[in-house]
Amino acid sequence: MARRDRRYAYGPYIDGPDPLAPPVDLRAAMDEIGRDVMEGASPRSALQELLRRGMENRRGLDELTREVWQRRSRLQRENRLDGTLQEVRELLRRALDAERDTLGRQDTDDARFREMQLDALPSDTGGAVRELDSYDWQSSDAREAYEEIRDLLGREMLDQRFAGMKQALESMQQNADVAQAAVERIREMLDDLNNLLANHAAGQDTGQQFQEFMQKHGEFFPENPRNTEELVDLLAQRAAAAQRMLNSMTPEQRAELMELSQQAFGDPRLAQALAQLDAQLQGLRPGEDWDGQGRFRGDNPLGMGEATRAMEQLGQLDALAEQLSQSYPGARMEDIDLDALGEHLGDQARVDARALADLQRELERQGLFERAPDGSLQLSPKALRRLGEAALRDVVDKIGARRGERETHRSGASAEATGATRPWAFGDTEAWNVPRTLLNAQLRQAAGDPRVLDVTDVEIVETEQRSRAAVALCVDTSWSMVQDGRWVPMKRTALALHQLISTRFRGDDLKLITFGRHARSVELGELVGLEGVWEQGTNLHHALLLAGQHLRRNPDAQPVVLVVTDGEPTAHLEPDGEALFHWPPSRETLRATVAEIDRLTGLQASFTFFMLGDDPRLAAFIDDVARRCGGRVVAPTLDGLGAEVVSDYLRTRR
Structure with missing residues (x-):
């Protein structure tokens, strides 16, 4: 029997929203949330801000709310009762x-x-x-x-x-x-x-x-x-x-x-x-709205039934506006009546709201948020890794652009090969042992697995044990860092360095130290979520004390001290633990700070000072202490801070 010739016609999809539209980009969403958190917002408020703002090709709650109020206003403006x-x-x-x-x-x-x-x-x-x-x-x-x-x-x-x-x-x-x-x-x-x-x-x-x-x-x-x-x-x-x-x-x-x-x-x-x-x-x-009213001032007269339906629509629009505001206790995206939203604003509005709800659900399902001991919402280690990947990727791009290089995944000769191999693990950058990898693939296929090559087949060349480094990253958290727009670049720098060490140099030990009126050691998540506080004092002395404790706990590691600051020391720690502030800097503050630098120099610590801003007093102080300890001074732009810190760390490791 002859086969019937079938013909097909293709055209644009016009019956509602595009069913093949891409989903919301989870990585882009995390980047936006991370940026807001680093600027001082709580993770919950950052998530709410993202939902209000929306994503590319998806309207946010603010835009949908605006359309609801426009629809409500038009209903009243065009009709009368x-x-x-x-x-x-x-x-x-x-x-x-x-x-x-x-x-x-x-x-x-x-x-x-x-x-x-x-x-x-x-x-x-x-x-x-x-x-x-x-x-x-x-x-x-x-x-x-x-x-x-x-x-x-x-x-x-x-x-x-x-x-x-x-x-x-x-x-x-x-x-x-x-x-x-x-x-x-x-x-x-x-x-x-x-x-x-x-x-x-x-x-x-x-x-x-x-x-x-x-x-x-x-x-x-x-x-x-x-x-x-x-x-x-x-x-x-x-x-x-x-x-x-x-x-x-x-x-x-x-x-x-x-x-x-x-x-x-x-x-x-x-x-x-x-x-x-x-x-x-x-x-x-009795809980229904029996006392409300709406002011209709248009030219289109409505009958009693039509007017009642108009009042019902006003009530539905008011309820939608409240649901979209998400401002009441326990608000969830699932509270939004998607059918009512589609009825009043069209199918695309329903799709946009559902996409935002799916985004919120997916962020929580993937464990990107977790509860702190005090009950507040904070970024999980998984979320911090994603933010660190983005920050490090941005830093690598800047390093490559600055040197005229392209991003590369080839590693240089960090140590001599031992002749042995081992299975590849996440974070390894050593060269593949190609014959051993292909042999593993052939053996697996002979056992009945049809895949040509799998990540479990990969073996890498083992190298001699590289020297460890104990790194103290001391970052200035005084109010001037917030005031002059240096807050987020400082946090992104810490994220990038943490990501690099935790993936490529896993034997190194990084300590994050913040210093304002006092200094303290912080975890990465705490630093990322740190809010700027009006506080006078740049207590570099206290930060160096904590850095020294970290270096002494790692006597077999190469000591590295990285200092990011935009002001000369104006506070120091007294023996009783009290922080004394004085402006301009007192002799006691400068003497205590320099003395601690001398102690760390005695530990053969490698110093690099990243000087932000153009304060001549700070420049003079940094030049003096750098000559004293044999350290380096870098004056990066805010956009290049992360690249300079990472480059200096890699230079020190080499």
């Missing part, structure tokens, strides 16, 4: 004009008396409609218009509370008998509904009564509630919106509408049943 009143006034005008025209053609005393009756009608629409309830219309057109007022009011009142009721009743108006039967069924449904809610409010088990009610009147509830509680929720939301609609009207409009409601279908029982229903719903759901 007195559409039903306007329509009733127009029908009343038509009825009176037609009646007066008919009476004007009659030359009788009865016609003149009727004209006097019409002239004496109350000025308000509600009072006029009520007075005309018993009027014997002479014009068939006038009588039809007046009956339309009653039917209109009934349809609008029911449309406020029951979805689709207005359209169903309008389709029945062509047959008066059918329409009257429908109205009677509605009255019966309201009586049964009020009875059901009264029993529910009294604490009775209404399960069986609810099932019987839905079997009898389920056509009025296309939402198909499953129990009495769901039915109450459904009705209370619409009833509260109807009440907010009334609250939003002027007192005159509200009084006029309440007066007209008594004329619905020419029978006040409907209004009474609905009033009883509203009262029961308010008692069952």
